[in-house]
Amino acid sequence: MSDARFRALSQLIEAQVGIKMPAGKRFMLEGRLLKRVRALGLASVSAYVDALFDGHQFEDELIHLIDVVTTNKTDFFREPAHFDFLRQTAVPELMKLRGSERVCSFKIWSAAASMGMEAYTIAIVLDEMVRSGLRIDYRILGTDISNPVLRIASKGIYDIEVLTQVPDQLAKRYFLRSRDPARAECRVVPELRRHVNFQRMNLMDSTYPVDRDVDIIFCRNVLIYFDKPTQRKVVSRLCSHLRPGGFLMVGHSESMVHSLVPDLKQVRPTIFTV
């Protein structure tokens, strides 16, 4: 594609998704776009970009373009210190703030949920706390911009390989293995899935359709793709959905949000409270 088309495309991606697409990523972007070029039966990436800007299917194609440019890597129990903090510190401190409530109801938001592993890991940790006798109830919301990952998240069906990321006892308790050995799949048990909902949401939107009394927000491994002004806006908007004393967790390479939003109190390198 021409330099001008690449610039227009990278501006479009940054405006719609927030993801920076500098010249250094041009090769990667062209490689990923080939999937759409083939799917649409076009001759080249240039033809795709021309069709995107000149055609009438712009809005429909934008959804596919977003799926092409987003990086969905995720795991169960990824960056496990956050889940230790959830169990050992966040839940006990938030329960203290609630005082006399008989059963404490928690709202947790996985704000770049990808295929749902983060949301289900949170559910496993909280369910283990319930089993140990804690009087809590919980709802977990997972949001993401990408429709294909949200479909996987909602089903909660994964390749059996993911179970290597989950301690054995928890894998036995919270996953069902496919009865058909030819399908090497497992599924999160319904008792856990009923606590978790997924919906599409773009972090670039100026308002978020989410409650304003969320206890804990996980927004991990997505801010890194945004430029500083976007990071600042997104983190400020997220924090406006936290209840006082609530926590925000970001990815291990995203602790810089602290310097961008001064109202945040840093309680661990990548954990903040308001």
Ligand SMILES: C[S@@+](CC[C@H](N)C(=O)[O-])C[C@H]1O[C@@H](n2cnc3c(N)ncnc32)[C@H](O)[C@@H]1O
């Ligand atoms: C690398 S994954 C991180 C998943 C999970 N939070 C974790 O740490 O394992 C980043 C996710 O952010 C999503 N994403 C990228 N831009 C987004 C945006 N503007 N709004 C909402 N989600 C976005 C991508 O679709 C992707 O699923």
